[in-house]
Amino acid sequence: MGTPVMVFGQSGSGKSTSLRNFTPDEVCIINVSGKPLPFKNQHKTFNCDNYMEIDRAVKVAPTRAIIIDDATYLMTNEFMRGAKTSGYQKFTDMALNFWTLVQTAIQLPEDRVIYFLGHVDIDANGNEKFKTIGKLLDEKVTLEGLFTIVLKTVVTDGKYSFATQTNGADTVKSPVGMFQDRLIDNDLKAVDTAIREYWGIAPLNMKEDKK
Secondary structure (H helix, E strand, O other): OOEEEEEEEOOOOOOHHHHOOOOOOOEEEEEOOOOOOOOOOOOOOEEOOOHHHHHHHHHHOOOOEEEEEOOHHHHHHHHHHOOOOOOOHHHHHHHHHHHHHHHHHHOOOOOOEEEEEEEEEEOOOOOEEEOOOOOHHHHHHOHHHHOOEEEEEEEEOOEEEEEOOOOOOEOOEOOOOOOOOOEEEOOHHHHHHHHHHHHOOOOOOOOOOOO
């Protein structure tokens, strides 16, 4: 069983930058919006917003860490392509497509950790969650319920961090004792290491046994 991890936050709050310490051989990056990564790097990203192609890419990825950045645009782009189509079926299709992708992540081998990076949605009361399109995922699925680890970007006085536990007005969560502090550095490779050590999952660079 794979480990899906949700990371959400405002644009420019450090989601993509958190990938900076991964080496190209440690992670596969699915770049939904196709924009360049915000740091100097040698990563070759798979630029795609097609669910079927992403599903195939996730299943055959040669690395133990997989990033989908920015996953919110999977729904946004699908919505915009069908913006002139009336009726509620398109919202059902969008919800089903995203739910299916999360299920694919869950069904991957146990040494795979799949990160869904996305934007934040803030309601009238200031509550924060992962941004979706339409109400089906929120009301019928409760998207964060499919994730054991949900992190949120936090920027304070120019310092970029991840929140690891809820402040009471967001959906942030992580297993007890996985992270020592409520706020940690926005380093997704360090997060990946902590997840693997906590659950005894194979490290990023451990060689496969050849029989």
